[in-house]
Amino acid sequence: MSRVVEQYNRACNSLAGGVSSSTRVNQAIGHAMLFDRAEGCRVWDLDGREYIDLCCSHGATLLGHGDVRIRAAVERTLARGAACSYENELHAELGELLCETVPCLERVRFTGAGTEATMHCIRLARAFTGRTKLVRFEGNFHGYHDQVMWAAEGELGQVDPRLAPISTGVTPGIDQHLIQIPYNRPDLLQQVFEQHGNEIAAVICEAVYYNAGCVLPTDEFAAAMRRLATEHGTLLIFDEILSAFRMCAGGAQEYLGVTPDLCTIGKSVGGGYPISVFGGREEIMRRLMPEGDCQHSGTYNGHPIPVAAAGAAIRAFREPAFYPHIHAISERLSSGMTKLFEKHDVPGRIQALGARFGIYFGIDHEVRDYADAKKHDCDMMLRFIAAAIENGVYFHDYGGGAVHHGFCAAMQEADVDEALNRLDVAIATLG
Ligand SMILES: Cc1ncc(COP(=O)(O)O)c(C=O)c1O
Numbered sequence: 001m002s003r004v005v006e007q008y009n010r011a012c013n014s015l016a017g018g019v020s021s022s023t024r025v026n027q028a029i030g031h032a033m034l035f036d037r038a039e040g041c042r043v044w045d046l047d048g049r050e051y052i053d054l055c056c057s058h059g060a061t062l063l064g065h066g067d068v069r070i071r072a073a074v075e076r077t078l079a080r081g082a083a084c085s086y087e088n089e090l091h092a093e094l095g096e097l098l099c100e101t102v103p104c105l106e107r108v109r110f111t112g113a114g115t116e117a118t119m120h121c122i123r124l125a126r127a128f129t130g131r132t133k134l135v136r137f138e139g140n141f142h143g144y145h146d147q148v149m150w151a152a153e154g155e156l157g158q159v160d161p162r163l164a165p166i167s168t169g170v171t172p173g174i175d176q177h178l179i180q181i182p183y184n185r186p187d188l189l190q191q192v193f194e195q196h197g198n199e200i201a202a203v204i205c206e207a208v209y210y211n212a213g214c215v216l217p218t219d220e221f222a223a224a225m226r227r228l229a230t231e232h233g234t235l236l237i238f239d240e241i242l243s244a245f246r247m248c249a250g251g252a253q254e255y256l257g258v259t260p261d262l263c264t265i266g267k268s269v270g271g272g273y274p275i276s277v278f279g280g281r282e283e284i285m286r287r288l289m290p291e292g293d294c295q296h297s298g299t300y301n302g303h304p305i306p307v308a309a310a311g312a313a314i315r316a317f318r319e320p321a322f323y324p325h326i327h328a329i330s331e332r333l334s335s336g337m338t339k340l341f342e343k344h345d346v347p348g349r350i351q352a353l354g355a356r357f358g359i360y361f362g363i364d365h366e367v368r369d370y371a372d373a374k375k376h377d378c379d380m381m382l383r384f385i386a387a388a389i390e391n392g393v394y395f396h397d398y399g400g401g402a403v404h405h406g407f408c409a410a411m412q413e414a415d416v417d418e419a420l421n422r423l424d425v426a427i428a429t430l431g
Pocket of ligand 1: 114116118141142206239266
């Protein structure tokens with residue numbers, strides 16, 4: 001038996017479902033993939049099989065696995081004892097780097113997972129405005145806490161539909177504070193503000209909607225969010241857990257030229273180590289204790305190892321050659337995959353921006369929202385991913401919805417060409 005399967009079966013005897021995170025089971029292969037080691041854009045499983053990684057730690061790996069700059073920063077911190085739950089000069093250094101790099105940031109706080117960042121950001125927005133309602137967009141993903149684990153009960157595409165929790169165990173009734181509308185519909189956003197403007201604490205949005213693959217906001221939609229929020233005294237939160245640093249150093253807000261009041265940043269910021277950030281206008285951030293009255297604390301907040309790693313990561317993202325390289329690789333990979341789909345007469349469509357991309361099977365037009373993305377052929381996606389893995393390219397499928405994929409900066413042109421050669425064989429099996 002393969003060692004991957006053997007060790008996964010072993011894990012099932014002590015870890016619930018055999019994993020540390022429910023979505024870590026890759027639905028295309030029916031179990032979690034267990035990796036032995038990783039370097040640059042490649043990973044090796046417990047059986048010694050090598051893959052080019054186009055999942056990239058679900059977005060956490062943007063530089064590459066085992067990046068030497070991150071490793072050096074971590075080792076320096078380990079050598080100092082890595083005392084946690086205390087502050088040191090690296091926290092201020094990281095705060096300064098973030099505030100210099102990301103447009104909306106005047107003050108920041110560090111936290112663990114992206115889930116915590118969105119949770120604290122929403123609490124802060126409610127504390128600052130004294131309002132409770134939260135506008136969210138259909139399908140946008142904001143983590144696993146009770147405030148956001150809701151989806152339309154009936155058909156997609158409705159304005160302010162009845163919501164149902166996405167998981168059992170979610171606190172009932174929270175949905176009374178949520179208003180959901182479809183993505184990319186400035187007209188519906190306007191309508192909701194006309195009805196509820198003075199009750200809305202915040203609008204939270206995936207400013208580039210990577211959780212549905214790669215869906216871009218229209219200029220009108222992005223501008224309407226900013227304008228309506230300002231007009232109604234509502235805070236605009238960009239959830240950049242996935243989009244930060246992906247296409248330019250200032251993230252989706254720099255790319256779109258729209259500055260939110262608050263934002264969350266996660267995944268790539270830690271260079272593969274666990275840290276997330278939330279922050280924004282100084283006036284709002286001053287509401288946090290000890291200056292203000294809104295709580296945000298945690299034993300492991302700002303652990304010195306991820307803080308050191310994040311500082312090294314942001315310095316790497318700010319190097320002049322970083323984004324030209326990302327965009328060149330993105331173009332080569334996207335156009336190469338598109339040609340392979342054409343060659344094998346497979347109805348695949350790529351939407352890409354920076355280092356992440358979506359693949360949509362069976363959709364022949366630009367995907368603009370969640371309802372569109374949901375129409376993709378899930379079965380073909382599962383078969384594609386299984387065939388890609390079989391041929392040495394690692395993708396992940398979370399099951400059901402559209403999925404996002406990505407590459408890291410360690411990927412060079414030759415790696416792209418090798419991935420495309422492997423995918424040529426994989427895609428040939430789909431017809
Ligand atoms: C946009 C967005 N927000 C929040 C989260 C939650 O982050 P985490 O998984 O680190 O809790 C994610 C995770 O994929 C995300 O993509």
